[in-house]
Amino acid sequence: MKLTMKEIADLAGVSKTTVSQILNDKGERFSEETRQRVLKIVEDYRYAPNYFASNLVKNKSGLIGIIVPSIKEPFASTLITKIQANLTEAGFHLMTIESSGEEREEIALFERYCQISVEAILCFTATKFSEKFIEKSCYHGIPIVFVDQGINESQYGHVYLNEYDTVRKAMDDLIQKKHQTIGLIKENQESYTFPNRTKAYFDALNENHLVVDPSIIVETDFSIDAGYHAAKQIAQNPNVSAIFCCDDTLALGGYQGIYDLGLKVNEDIEIIGFDGIEMLQHVRPQIRTLQTPFTEFANVLSEKILQAINSPNQKQEDCYLKMIF
Amino acid sequence: MKLTMKEIADLAGVSKTTVSQILNDKGERFSEETRQRVLKIVEDYRYAPNYFASNLVKNKSGLIGIIVPSIKEPFASTLITKIQANLTEAGFHLMTIESSGEEREEIALFERYCQISVEAILCFTATKFSEKFIEKSCYHGIPIVFVDQGINESQYGHVYLNEYDTVRKAMDDLIQKKHQTIGLIKENQESYTFPNRTKAYFDALNENHLVVDPSIIVETDFSIDAGYHAAKQIAQNPNVSAIFCCDDTLALGGYQGIYDLGLKVNEDIEIIGFDGIEMLQHVRPQIRTLQTPFTEFANVLSEKILQAINSPNQKQEDCYLKMIF
DNA sequence: CTGAAAGCGCTTACAG
DNA sequence: CTGAAAGCGCTTACAG
The missing domain is CATH 3.40.50.2300 (Response regulator)
Structure with a gap:
């Protein structure tokens, strides 16, 4: 049903190396003619590389997990909508799960997100985490950006x-x-x-x-x-x-x-x-x-998440935003 | 950083076959002692199998994609919150993206979800799809459940x-x-x-x-x-x-x-x-x-999605719900 | 300009 | 009761 890269390669009369390189924009070295032939076939068959296979190799999921006590809480959900737009734009896939706000539940969700290899977690919380394994704003190597009034130690800064x-x-x-x-x-x-x-x-x-x-x-x-x-x-x-x-x-x-x-x-x-x-x-x-300047707030958080993904070990500054009255 | 199944196996003094079988609940054949030893180590190291590797083999993502014209639209978002709870419970990971309601955009999102191998799509829409490749409520083999007043042909039935x-x-x-x-x-x-x-x-x-x-x-x-x-x-x-x-x-x-x-x-x-x-x-x-009986409505949709995943080729009945006045 | 081969980390049929 | 080996579909270093 779904074509494999090998099959696309055969159809184009090239090797799968070639197909892979071209699809990943590393195809400068190929003749324009080959490029076009391969791209045409990819287009015709609506081929897309198997997500799991490529991620297994690249070790990148493009997934970002959000944790929020309740989706109905309008402060968080307003931000989430905007952040989702920003990061979807940037090519990521966002998912949101409700935590009910309890520490145990929240940690279970860190675990859950960890298992599907999200690249970062955005956590809305009122919990000051006691667990020692949440160190330097990360959980098993996955960066966590907190929206929490600065109650958790944060490598990535807070927004005030x-x-x-x-x-x-x-x-x-x-x-x-x-x-x-x-x-x-x-x-x-x-x-x-x-x-x-x-x-x-x-x-x-x-x-x-x-x-x-x-x-x-x-x-x-x-x-x-x-x-x-x-x-x-x-x-x-x-x-x-x-x-x-x-x-x-x-x-x-x-x-x-x-x-x-x-x-x-x-x-x-x-x-x-x-x-x-x-x-x-x-x-x-x-x-x-x-x-609250929601749009700015969301932009800052989106930026923090992207930076955390790109440079998980780099410290980020706190940020101060102005309310409007 | 993140342990591999081979390493867990070595720590437990068994083969990775054994670890895999036990983690996937196919471990009846192993001695209780081995089981416990392996599970203990998995627990201690908070090991979880690499998501991409297992999915590559199993060809199952556990992902479900939702498409909605606007997340702010309260009818859809009320349903989504409830469906999310149901299906998260059932072990799936849900993601939601806004489509702005245009057919072109919606198809682009089918494509996008297809690329990350979601197991099903739930699509809130007012579009009567013209594209021939949306046949039998599926897109490249991925089942689509529509919430659309019955305007699209649907293998999986509608809710009225x-x-x-x-x-x-x-x-x-x-x-x-x-x-x-x-x-x-x-x-x-x-x-x-x-x-x-x-x-x-x-x-x-x-x-x-x-x-x-x-x-x-x-x-x-x-x-x-x-x-x-x-x-x-x-x-x-x-x-x-x-x-x-x-x-x-x-x-x-x-x-x-x-x-x-x-x-x-x-x-x-x-x-x-x-x-x-x-x-x-x-x-x-x-x-x-x-x-609108939102809870029932959401339950019916959740059920439809699960069934569509399990039996994509099985036709489902329309469903009629009673309003309250 | 192009491809064969190794390897990512799993699962599963098979052999013992 | 347990493990070696093949294979899932990719990417990438390497060789030519």
């Missing part, structure tokens, strides 16, 4: 956002608009943590001599539902006129919570989120959010 | 929803609730078409002796933005009190359009969508939609 400054700006803006009682929905310790965002909230209140009221600061899971209940709780306090959410997922839940209480979002209580996920653009009234 | 009945139910419900002037936002010919949904709309109006008014029937692109503008246009007619949207993407846009006109969604104009994508649950007020 100017979270603190941006949240300060947003808070200052709220305070200038006479908001005196501003709630906070923050993540708990179970998953990602955003210390800079939280710190900016507290600093803004303190420096403006506003009261920090623990009853309108809710620490919760990282889900829409959690944001929903948190907002409802904070809204118990009739003075609250704004809520800063450490993440858009929480903000989206907060929006629903405020609405379902019969309050008017933004008029009664303004919600501010963080990340600028697409979904937020679609709710009404629109809620403000601090915008 | 009882769209007509469900839309009729929804329309009848609206009409019973005294809605007299109901708009329609439907897709144009550029992409998927949903003739049954549209027909149900017309039939419902006719059988209830309501006027079919072309000025409140908008045919448009398949995007949130298109739904947005369509709804604004329909709302020009002050009698309109409901709009049926042939798809949730259009409904989400419609929701925004109504809101931005200063009207109250559901109170002034009720919106009804189709599919039950997750995003719709998050907007307020909530808008009604007809619910």
Whole structure:
């Protein structure tokens, strides 16, 4: 059914060496006439070299594995879509698997990707890996690029956002608009943590001599539902006129919570989120959010992955990106 | 760096035949003691057979390729997430690439997947393929399962929803609730078409002796933005009190359009969508939609793919699923 | 300008 | 119960 290189060679009246060399663009030494004859036949029969045979020899798979706690999480999935486009363009094949975020599961996936010889792994995680075999951002020689707020030692650097400054700006803006009682929905310790965002909230209140009221600061899971209940709780306090959410997922839940209480979002209580996920653009009234530069972020990560593949032992710099507010 | 089977064999004091047989569960004939010794060493060294070498021999890649016009399209991506979970469970590696929906691009991706020897392709498409080499749902011997409203000849059957009945139910419900002037936002010919949904709309109006008014029937692109503008246009007619949207993407846009006109969604104009994508649950007020049984749908597709891999020449039945309203 | 031969790391039929 | 050998379909150093 599928032709072999030997058969193509026979059809063209040359050796398979010749076919191989021409297909791999190492065919300068052959006469143009031979080249054309071989290429024509390859074209006619839609021949493609057996993927496994060539990779066995070249020891390159062209595969890149992505690990992400949940594909539904919009921050990661927005990045993944863009990275996928970049790297597909560059000739790689990407695959994505959900890890559920647990270390054991994640390591099992490193193993799994290792078995199919991916050339690099991109790992979205909130796990600080304890396992000693994840050294120098690699697993059995396969480079791993982390997206993890810098919690893992990384040979390939991390990408940081100017979270603190941006949240300060947003808070200052709220305070200038006479908001005196501003709630906070923050993540708990179970998953990602955003210390800079939280710190900016507290600093803004303190420096403006506003009261920090623990009853309108809710620490919760990282889900829409959690944001929903948190907002409802904070809204118990009739003075609250704004809520800063450490993440858009929480903000989206907060929006629903405020609405379902019969309050008017933004008029009664303004919600501010963080990340600028697409979904937020679609709710009404629109809620403000601090915008991660997703395209740049994805480009930087794509670049890091390519570099890691090409020079696994070369250290890469951290990178700092600017949010938009 | 990475150990070879020969080295493992040497460490265990056996031949590589033995190691191979044991790892491939064909090792009944070996003494339990040998088995254990080999497995221990494999474990200790975290050895895994070279993926390319074994596949070269077995001629099986364990790869499945998905093609989808856009990963952002929630109908497809909801299914893909679930299918990915099913098939990953079954030991396959899934990859997804966006096609932009054009036939040329889609064929290029068949080619691409063919080159890496995927065992099957799942293709979400609105293209009726003209190319003769897509025969019997396969491309160069690789089975293709289509999700395409039955527009392509399919060896492996299609999945159909009882769209007509469900839309009729929804329309009848609206009409019973005294809605007299109901708009329609439907897709144009550029992409998927949903003739049954549209027909149900017309039939419902006719059988209830309501006027079919072309000025409140908008045919448009398949995007949130298109739904947005369509709804604004329909709302020009002050009698309109409901709009049926042939798809949730259009409904989400419609929701925004109504809101931005200063009207109250559901109170002034009720919106009804189709599919039950997750995003719709998050907007307020909530808008009604007809619910595709995504989990069942994904299970059926997963099953079709597995069967197509195991028996590429065996014809599969069409499948009919029930919507929820 | 071209090809024969070795080798990549496995699996499997075969022999013992 | 176990292993030597052939072969999967390529690529690449080497020889001419």
